[in-house]
Amino acid sequence: MTDVIEQYMRDCMCDSAHDTQHVYRVLNYAMDIAAHEQGVDLEILQAACMLHDIGRGEQYADPRVDHAACGAEKARKWLEANGHSVEFAQAVSDCISAHRFRSDNPPVSIEAKILFDADKLDACGAMGMARTLFYKAHVGLPLYMIGENGAVLDGMADTEDTFFREYKFKLEKLYDRFYTERGAALAQSRRNAAREFYDALLREARECHGEYRGAT
Numbered sequence: 001m002t003d004v005i006e007q008y009m010r011d012c013m014c015d016s017a018h019d020t021q022h023v024y025r026v027l028n029y030a031m032d033i034a035a036h037e038q039g040v041d042l043e044i045l046q047a048a049c050m051l052h053d054i055g056r057g058e059q060y061a062d063p064r065v066d067h068a069a070c071g072a073e074k075a076r077k078w079l080e081a082n083g084h085s086v087e088f089a090q091a092v093s094d095c096i097s098a099h100r101f102r103s104d105n106p107p108v109s110i111e112a113k114i115l116f117d118a119d120k121l122d123a124c125g126a127m128g129m130a131r132t133l134f135y136k137a138h139v140g141l142p143l144y145m146i147g148e149n150g151a152v153l154d155g156m157a158d159t160e161d162t163f164f165r166e167y168k169f170k171l172e173k174l175y176d177r178f179y180t181e182r183g184a185a186l187a188q189s190r191r192n193a194a195r196e197f198y199d200a201l202l203r204e205a206r207e208c209h210g211e212y213r214g215a216t
Contacts, residue, residue, distance in 0.1 A: 125190025
């Protein structure tokens with residue numbers, strides 16, 4: 001991994017949920033997982049980890065943009081323009097394009113699978129819950145919704161992309177979607193922390209609305 005790639009990454013980061021520290025955590029997770037796998041090209045993996053979220057700015061500007069697809073193309077063009085081979089740039093691009101959880105483009109290479117797992121590890125446990133809260137606040141979305149009966153919804157029937165909905169439809173399901181044994185093991189060790197936080201937040205919200213519903 002070169003300083004030039006790292007600096008390019010730093011220039012592209014634009015929010016606190018997907019900041020440089022997120023990238024470094026993903027890189028560290030990836031190096032841990034790679035140590036348990038065979039035949040990993042560490043140069044490709046490191047570059048893919050560094051550049052996997054460089055399309056976030058475009059997605060924030062236009063929510064219709066897929067940051068993985070956009071970032072993959074940006075990375076490919078930038079790597080080729082900065083002296084890397086076409087083959088290397090394409091391999092990195094392929095990893096980035098396949099790193100999203102909600103995608104019909106699953107990772108194929110071992111480097112892509114490791115990047116996928118490393119990125120998902122940072123969405124697990126307490127860190128994942130904190131990052132999700134940062135992201136929801138950044139784009140102006142609520143913690144939860146109130147149902148027609150005045151009760152706090154648990155996320156399953158939410159019509160907005162609330163924090164509770166994100167947990168029920170994504171974060172809760174992460175733990176069975178890992179490609180490597182090491183990634184899966186690390187994820188499981190964080191599962192209870194996320195569940196307990198969600199349960200506590202839902203309980204407190206429901207207690208508050210139950211006690212003070214209709215108060216002036």
